[in-house]
Amino acid sequence: MDIVIYVVAFIFGIVIGSFLNVLIFRMPKGEDIASKRSHCMSCGYQLRWFDLIPLFSWIFLRGRCRKCHEKISIQYPIIEALNGILYVAILLLCGIKIDSLLFCLAASALLALSVIDFRTYIIPIGFNIFILALGVIRIICKLAIDGDTLGSVVPYVIGMFAVSVPLGILWFLSKGRAIGGGDVKLMGAAGLLLGWKQILFAFVLGCIIGSFIHIARMKISKAGRVLAMGPYLAAGIMIVILFGEKLLGWYTGLLGL
Ligand SMILES: [Zn+2]
Secondary structure (H helix, E strand, O other): OHHHHHHHHHHHHHHHHHHHHHHHHHOOOOOOOOOOOOEOOOOOOEOOHHHOOOOHHHHHOOOEOOOOOOEOOOHHHHHHHHHHHHHHHHHHHHOOOHHHHHHHHHHHHHHHHHHHHHHHOOOOHHHHHHHHHHHHHHHHHHHHOOOOOHHHHHHHHHHHHHOHHHHHHHHHHOOOOOOOHHHHHHHHHHHHHHOHHHHHHHHHHHHHHHHHHHHHHHHHOOOOOOOOOHHHHHHHHHHHHHHHHHHHHHHHHHHOO
16 A cells, blocks of 8 residues: 555656746746746747656657757756655655655755756745745644644754854855855754754755865866855755654764763
């Protein structure tokens, strides 16, 4: 029976992934997300329903437009597949529960904002508001469904400020040069969703991943010194969502806490 749930999660994941592609391409241009039909970027051919099946249409068309045979960005199937895989991984590692549904939605927001931030150095505010809303829903579920005490919510409220306040001060002092305002808000929103232990851990992971990858990119591709932190912070948050419990248990055990 579980296998059905994972298959459904994967299908749901690639469908949402295909919506993420729309966000990724249209949001930075300020284009309307919903009104315009999907079309080929080079010839304008309006895609039919069978051109829009996530992952499979791209594979079937071998990555080319049906009409003009121009190449279709490989970003489409990659984002779709990645989002599907993330959904299955979250269910496998976090269990089949409401938290996992919230984490899946957060993972999708992280995926989309990473690509947008990587390209434009801007995290659209909507993603941070969305993640913050997931955090609020998680707390409401804890109180209303699990019957947790108000005290059990405290670590999450602290989490909202644990990383975002120090980063916010850094943002203020450096006039936004050391860190972007979007990064500060991301750590606040994700902090509420995950709690202070997890968000601190996510931040440290994000910084480590960011330094390694950015130095490598500067060496290999002569990438500029300007660093979009969003993708690395998002990677840190994602790793903590997937492996946080186990990693934190191991880490606190190591320190004898
Ligand atoms: Zn075309």
